[in-house]
Amino acid sequence: MPMKTWRPLPDKDCLPAALYRAGQVREMDRLAIEDYGIPGDTLMERAGQAAFDLLRGRWPEARRILVLAGTGNNGGDGFVLARLALQAGMEVQILQLGDRERIRGDARANALRYAALSGPWRPCGDHLPQDVDLIVDAVLGTGLERTVEGRWARILGQVNAANIPVLSLDIPSGLHSDTGSILGTAVCADATISFIALKQGMFTADGPDCCGDISFHALDVPAWVYASQVLSARRLDWSSQRKHLRPRKRSAHKGDFGHVLVVGGDRGYAGAGRLCAEAALRTGAGLVSLATRREHLPGVLAGRPEIMVHPVEEAAHIDPLLEKASVIALGPGLGRQSWGQALWQRVLDRELPLVVDADALNLLADAPRHREDWVLTPHPGEAARLLGWTTRDVHGDRFAAAEAIQRQYGGVVVLKGAGSIIAAGAHHCPAVCSDGNPGMASGGMGDVLTGVIAGWLAQGWPIREAAQLGVCLHGAAGDKAARAGERGLLASDLMSHIRRLANPDNE
Known part of the structure; x- marks a missing residue:
């Protein structure tokens, strides 16, 4: 044998x-x-x-x-x-x-x-x-x-x-x-x-x-x-990224750590917005609001009362929330119907840092534009739509795909998948994260990543550093959670590990 x-x-x-x-x-x-x-x-x-x-x-x-x-x-x-x-x-x-x-x-x-x-x-x-x-x-x-x-x-x-x-x-x-x-x-x-x-x-x-x-x-x-x-590229993992974190001042208050506004959760997708919002909280954002459908309020509040949930049935209803936000996470459960499209257009009119995911990326592919203050987080299928490539093309050269998206759309691009790649423009070589595991191939993981990156942005990190911290923290939390087994790993299983890893002195 x-x-x-x-x-x-x-x-x-x-x-x-x-x-x-x-x-x-x-x-x-x-x-x-x-x-x-x-x-x-x-x-x-x-x-x-x-x-x-x-x-x-x-x-x-x-x-x-x-x-x-x-x-x-x-x-x-x-x-x-x-x-x-x-x-x-x-x-x-x-x-x-x-x-x-x-x-x-x-x-x-x-x-x-x-x-x-x-x-x-x-x-x-x-x-x-x-x-x-x-x-x-x-x-x-x-x-x-x-x-x-x-x-x-x-x-x-x-x-x-x-x-x-x-x-x-x-x-x-x-x-x-x-x-x-x-x-x-x-x-x-x-x-x-x-x-x-x-x-x-x-x-x-x-x-x-x-x-x-x-x-x-x-x-x-x-x-x-x-x-x-x-x-040609840099390998990142949480053990290297965590060194950048410092203890908070004893005089700190919630206003010091930003206000994340999560926009998403059309009918049938309440969980996506809730996962994203909770991930931003667990990463350390001071305040997190969720703009979603009215019928989702009771369920979200029952599960996580710290999230400030706001009913938004028409695009104009989001304007007061935009005034208070410092960072917007746009896309989890947003959908591509009229509700999601209207919110997408409303949010893009504001000059606030964005983390763009899920259907917001598909809407972007339909009407391309360029910004330097956003983080785009496509999976290979979304990357293919953004570029007009096939998914096979994206898989065939993930470095080229991430860099091509970044050139066309600007900002920082996180191409998700095995070895997530972070492309931040010609002045920075791409980075690839070696944290993460196959158990993270399950619904909701991308929503959690969006919230984690938004949480770091809210706390004042520049977009490239926030993306790197977010990808590595997300992957490391997934690795911790996978110790109980990769099969059956849920996106919500990462939450306690995100909090623990974001406080390295307590690990």
Whole structure:
């Protein structure tokens, strides 16, 4: 039976924040070799050693190792690992994908060192052996640009179906390093160790599914090598964002922390407005009002009396509320009927910071406009409508989609999904949040996120910082709530965790 014993990797807090594209990492590799005199063979040895150390730490009982090797440098890293495992007394076999005669340079040197130990090395057949404890994926590296097809795709599919733990070297084979999209077929690893620099595609789209737990080793590359490149994206999580929070002054009062006005909750959607409003309160907004249909007042007040609920049946009825608000959260449960459209138009006439979500985004797609004082929070379907793309296009390059929305509509864009992306314009590289989990794929989660971001805006944070704080707090609260199980996780389950995390001294 496959051996499943493992030890956890270092916490993601240990991972660098800087993310790069594959071309940038290749340039770093070149500079390390040519300008700093580190032989390529030395870098490959360090990579193989780091991967082998991870293997022994995470799967200490593994004894039968299968390495799937390609013909490039990724395969070379695999040959180093295989040699080290063989020397440590493990049973090792290498299955070669691609013609071994095409192996060149440092990868060939390490293949020959492995072969000199008489380690098993044969062409990969049509079926993978099942009597192994661990599969090491060293097939395709970061340079992959074309779709994986045919026999190679069938082998990668067998890896995923084998029910055997998988360690990927540098990046899972078949995953695009820059976009995080699967190129036809990709390995879904239990763990991935990334070398020299983290690749931005590992943290969004299909990246989290394919990479599993991510570890990192810089291979002792000099700091000046990193200075040669401008990072293409930043990785954010709550552990980094919470450091920006400070205790409140003892003399503070509710007027110091802003007034959020939530506009939404057409008939049948009272819960969306209520979730958004409560999330703003739990994040720390001083006052929160909800403009919604009259029939929703009793239910909202019964569940959360701290929300000031106002009946708004006609657009003009919202004017007194707009006068008192400092931030507007527009869209949760708004609908696209005449009521929602009228409120949308009324709110847009005011110069107040906005968080725009749900049907307000669909109304925006119907009548595009540009503002710098709003945060747009589309999911992939809404992003596709805003851009006139398909949802598949958005998923194929989430970084490009978020940046395109930001250029067209202005402000700050939060493209929700696995690895939510925050785009804030040409002067700021995009950020991707590594908090969150699949349990958050349930109704109402987006309404909570809108309220959290609005809550930070009300407390005086600039829109980019409010969006970053909001996305990471929301994801971290979801992770806390998911400890009881991802299936069945409700948006309301996040509320107590939002409050606790927003007060880091009390965690």
